[in-house]
Structure formats: C-alpha cells, structure tokens
Amino acid sequence: MTARIGVVTFPGSLDDRDTQRAIRIAGAEPVALWHKDKDLKQVDAVVLCGGFSYGDYLRAGAIARFSPVMEPLIEQAKAGLPVLGICNGFQILTEAHLLPGAMLGNDHLHFICRDQRLRVENAETSWTSDYRAGQEIHIPLKNMDGRYVADGYTLDKLEAEGRVAFRYLGLNPNGSLNDIAGITNEAGNVVGLMPHPEHAVEPLIGTGRTDGLPFFTSILKKLVNA
Amino acid sequence: MARVVVDVMLKPEILDPQGQAVQRALPRLGFDGISDVRQGKRFELEVDGPVDEAALARIHDLAESFLANTVIEDFTVKVEEAAEVAEAAK
Numbered sequence: 429m430t431a432r433i434g435v436v437t438f439p440g441s442l443d444d445r446d447t448q449r450a451i452r453i454a455g456a457e458p459v460a461l462w463h464k465d466k467d468l469k470q471v472d473a474v475v476l477c478g479g480f481s482y483g484d485y486l487r488a489g490a491i492a493r494f495s496p497v498m499e500p501l502i503e504q505a506k507a508g509l510p511v512l513g514i515c516n517g518f519q520i521l522t523e524a525h526l527l528p529g530a531m532l533g534n535d536h537l538h539f540i541c542r543d544q545r546l547r548v549e550n551a552e553t554s555w556t557s558d559y560r561a562g563q564e565i566h567i568p569l570k571n572m573d574g575r576y577v578a579d580g581y582t583l584d585k586l587e588a589e590g591r592v593a594f595r596y597l598g599l600n601p602n603g604s605l606n607d608i609a610g611i612t613n614e615a616g617n618v619v620g621l622m623p624h625p626e627h628a629v630e631p632l633i634g635t636g637r638t639d640g641l642p643f644f645t646s647i648l649k650k651l652v653n654a
Numbered sequence: 655m656a657r658v659v660v661d662v663m664l665k666p667e668i669l670d671p672q673g674q675a676v677q678r679a680l681p682r683l684g685f686d687g688i689s690d691v692r693q694g695k696r697f698e699l700e701v702d703g704p705v706d707e708a709a710l711a712r713i714h715d716l717a718e719s720f721l722a723n724t725v726i727e728d729f730t731v732k733v734e735e736a737a738e739v740a741e742a743a744k
Contacts, residue, residue, distance in 0.1 A: 522725075530725040532669075536671070
C-alpha cells in the first residue's frame with residue numbers, strides 16, 4: 429500500500445499538475461482536491477501548490493485561506509497531518525497562521541524566475557528527512573511576493589528552534605529577512621517554502637537535476653513506515 | 655445606507671518598496687520636499703441598516719481577520735458621515 433497525497437486546486441492554481449506528477453514519480457498516489465471540497469478524502473498528507481489563487485487579490489493567499497477545503501485542512505494540520513506549501517501554498521499557510529510571519533512583494537518589485545541555490549537547514553521535518561542538514565540544492569524560484577517577514581521575536585524563535593528549513597544562498601532574491609526561503613512549524617509536519625521542488629524531479633527539465641524529489645520521497649517514507 | 659471606511663497600512667517597521675518607488679519618482683515630476691511615501695489600501699463598505707455598535711464590532715472583526723493581515727498591517731475603521739458621502743458623489 430502506498431500513501432495518498434492530496435493536491436488542492438484553487439481558482440488560479442498553476443502547479444497542481446506538476447505537483448501531482450512529482451508525487452507519482454516519488455511513488456505515492458496523488459489525490460486531486462478541489463477548493464470547494466468540505467473534506468480531505470482521507471488523504472495522508474496535503475500539498476498546497478504554486479500559482480495565483482484568486483488572482484492574488486487583497487494579499488497573496490488571503491482569499492484562498494478562507495476556502496471550504498481549508499477548514500478541515502487547518503484543523504487536521506494542527507493535529508499532525510503533514511502539509512507542504514509551495515510558493516502560493518506557503519503564502520496561504522502564513523495567511524492561515526499555520527506558519528508564523530507573512531509574505532510581501534519582492535523588495536525589487538520585479539517578478540523573479542531563476543534557478544536558485546538553497547541550503548537545507550533542517551532535515552528532520554516530515555518533508556525534508558531525505559536531505560542532509562547543510563546540503564546545498566538547486567531548484568527553480570518564480571514569484572512576485574517572495575519576501576518573508578516576521579517580527580524580531582518570531583525570527584529569533586525560528587532561528588533558536590531550528591525552524592528555518594531552507595535558506596537562500598548567494599544573492600538574496602527578494603529581501604527575505606535572514607535569507608529565509610522556507611520554514612517549518614514546531615511539530616515539523618507543516619513546511620512552507622517559496623522555491624519549487626516539484627519542478628526539479630526529473631533530469632530532463634527544470635534545473636537538470638532532481639534536487640526537489642527528496643521532498644516527496646521524504647513524506648512517502650514517513651507515511652509508509654508510520 | 656451608511657459607508658464605513660477601513661484603511662489598511664503596512665506597519666511602520668515593514669519596508670514598503672512600492673511607496674519608495676513612488677517617492678523616488680516625485681523629484682522627476684517636479685514635486686520636491688516629500689521625504690517619504692507609504693502606500694496603503696482603502697476599503698469602502700456600504701452597510702445595509704444602521705451602523706450601530708454591533709455593526710461596527712463586526713466590521714472590526716472583518717478588518718482584523720480578512721481585510722488586514724495584522725502580522726504586517728495596521729488598520730483603522732471609521733464611519734463616513736452622510737454629508738461626506740454626498741460630497742464625494744458630486
């Protein structure tokens with residue numbers, strides 16, 4: 429038996445198909461979830477994918493956060509359901525307060541699309557156990573609102589507790605505080621990041637490497653061994 | 655019918671690159687002497703029925719949970735008087 433991993437499609441989601449494909453390549457079964465669904469179809473984990481849900485109106489992720497599907501998702505994430513938010517999904521997780529801080533427009537005001545070097549800072553979450561702490565990876569980054577901000581107290585707490593999961597290497601692409609590319613909640617089941625691991629799971633496309641695949645193999649191992 | 659206005663601004667400590675871009679354009683347009691610009695959002699809510707304390711409390715909740723993200727933004731709620739609304743409509 430393999431794990432069933434849900435991928436939510438909101439109006440304006442872009443990367444739901446790529447995410448489903450990455451899940452399949454890792455050996456798990458993707459389950460399509462719709463923003464109007466009132467239950468999560470008994471999935472073992474959920475990915476909130478990239479895109480521009482509701483056109484990014486009001487704030488990125490602010491309207492998606494109140495979709496019907498988010499009600500059971502928030503409740504179950506708090507109880508331990510593994511949830512990964514990529515790009516717009518990360519923005520939705522901060523808007524839903526499942527992760528601390530907030531996302532704002534890139535400090536240079538331009539859309540950015542490039543291969544990004546990252547350092548894995550925490551290899552103990554549900555979604556990062558197939559990496560090594562300190563490992564450098566290359567995965568695509570593409571966004572408008574990628575600037576992570578949080579107050580000083582929250583930043584200090586994240587750093588002290590090892591909850592910065594990924595950090596940008598080289599030039600900071602968007603003005604994120606402390607070069608933060610991704611963070612985890614206290615329990616390690618909810619992870620959010622701006623770059624796109626689902627676009628780097630096959631050698632033929634993306635960065636030409638498969639540096640994103642361990643996200644999906646990590647969660648599969650965790651669920652199958654559970 | 656009454657109008658309630660919710661103004662949302664980034665907190666003072668949060669960098670506002672949009673406001674900075676506007677500010678930097680000002681000298682080029684011949685506007686000198688403006689040292690800082692910060693950009694916010696204004697929501698005009700047309701309220702059915704009386705704007706009493708209960709209605710304002712609900713709008714305050716709405717602003718706090720949805721219109722503003724209080725992690726990064728502050729907001730104010732104010733009732734616009736009928737005369738102001740009529741003036742604005744002219």
